Amino acid sequence: MGEKNRQVLLAERPKGMPDDSTFKFVETDVPEPKEGQVLVRALYLSVDPYMRGRMSDAKSYAEPFQVGKALMGGVVGKVVKSNDSNFAEGDYVTGMLKWADYTAINGKHLQKIDPNAAPISTALYVTGMPGLTAYFGLLDIGQPKEGETVVVSGAAGAVGMIVGQIAKLKGSRVVGIAGSDEKIAYLKEELGFDEVINYKTTENIRNDIKAACPQGVDVYFDNVGGEISDAVLSLLNFHARVALCGQIAHYNATKIEKGPRILPYLLTRSVLLKGYIVSDYEDQFRDGVKQLSQWLKEGKITYKETITEGLENAPDAFLGLFRGDNLGKQLVKVADE
């Protein structure tokens, strides 16, 4: 192949908000798969807030990215050459691959995708990591019950909009928090959220959440942190559950920020709060995928993707997560199917 392989490297660890100096593009030859390896042509990259954590070397749940090496993330691609008898040219696959046109990787790190079951990009969303994150965090930690009130922050993000729909399926009242009128209209009109609050235009976020939750808050699914969480945590009911999934308000913080102390609230309401990462539920992934696929097929769950065209625009798509640009799942389309 005379074709080149473009890759997006971590140029340097960002201090605060990442910018152009965080990323570096290089072009190399397309790698030759070794024995047992599969060469994958990337079609879609998943762009996720948790990747900001891996750009730092602070202690966290995932290994830091290495400076000077390619960024890695969820990718859906097509097999172009295989030295693993489980994969054939033309197979659609997903796995944690490089932000690059091509990755050569051992076949055991790949899963096949059935392109007839659902659009292949959903392997990076509803039936992939964000869908499973919503599913296990809400159902295992949040445990929403019929008639309870569930509040979701980052409600128009990839995880948040799945959380809200699952909570509706469980018979809960669902209140979302999002950042634009377009997002709010989608969540209310298309997904059936009971109330959605615009945190960017509200005069008093706590008053608005309180008004939207006349029975208090039984479950809080938090993608955000910061002042939105301050407000929700002060409105929790006795025996409320908090699924701590993300803290996007803090991922670019350069020092530990201050806010109202929350332990007294959590104590006096006997609250359960749990931070988690989707891999905590690895041994139940098969069940989760099965249920999510079924809901998807039955039309009980729907979704929205924001697709940025071109690997060269992947850094900006990532930065857009922190600007709140995306409605639903942010993807980068690297090549045509």
Place this chain on the structure above:
Amino acid sequence: MGEKNRQVLLAERPKGMPDDSTFKFVETDVPEPKEGQVLVRALYLSVDPYMRGRMSDAKSYAEPFQVGKALMGGVVGKVVKSNDSNFAEGDYVTGMLKWADYTAINGKHLQKIDPNAAPISTALYVTGMPGLTAYFGLLDIGQPKEGETVVVSGAAGAVGMIVGQIAKLKGSRVVGIAGSDEKIAYLKEELGFDEVINYKTTENIRNDIKAACPQGVDVYFDNVGGEISDAVLSLLNFHARVALCGQIAHYNATKIEKGPRILPYLLTRSVLLKGYIVSDYEDQFRDGVKQLSQWLKEGKITYKETITEGLENAPDAFLGLFRGDNLGKQLVKVADE
């Protein structure tokens, strides 16, 4: 009976730290027990930090005390007259009774105590509410394992010193935080805590906890809140558990205090944090009392009481909790057995 009945009333709801104006003493006639009621002579009153919460009318897990009415708390006493066939004059009993010489109460709210099994005051401590609080919070939420590191704040208080001993029985390394050299000596020499840090004299609490926990913190049992908790929460290991039992640093706060934001820590370490009240475990009390009684009898758990003499000194004993006066369980002795 010509004898009078002294009672301690809530005179007014305290703003901030309670003081003499919070309490009012009255003398009434000794009540006559009605049909089904038992008249109990108080011997020991339990003096507990959570009572501060009930002096406020803020939303909490327990009903507020009423202004102008007697304070209520755990009491061990002796039956002096009974209109309930389950109780006879001379029986030792415990229950939630008035801070008074005498309470007339329906027999269903009382439990009998066997004075031959253990000193009767232990019904207010090791085999009573504080012991059960330690037992269920540590074992159900904290789940300490052999070789793990357990940190206990308020370690020389009633609950804390039981927590540390149970954690040692489970094979954990136990690090306490306490406020005087006398307390530290007791915890290390008598109870076998591995390390105890004096938060009042430390130059840097976080550095001292870090040095005492070279493997990080797996379980944090929090009685205190504030800067001590800030330090411990920043040192948690992946999948750490936090049993949130008390927040004595904040019980007298007149506004919501600020501190470092903790949700990012709890997220990136996949931490489980649970606020609780002992009554959450009501249906398992029998098992807890059985185990605690056995450990007490076998000498596997020991305890310390700080006994203030005289009902008239009950308010000061209560205020002493916030000064850290007590080593172990604070009691008030109202009358001789």
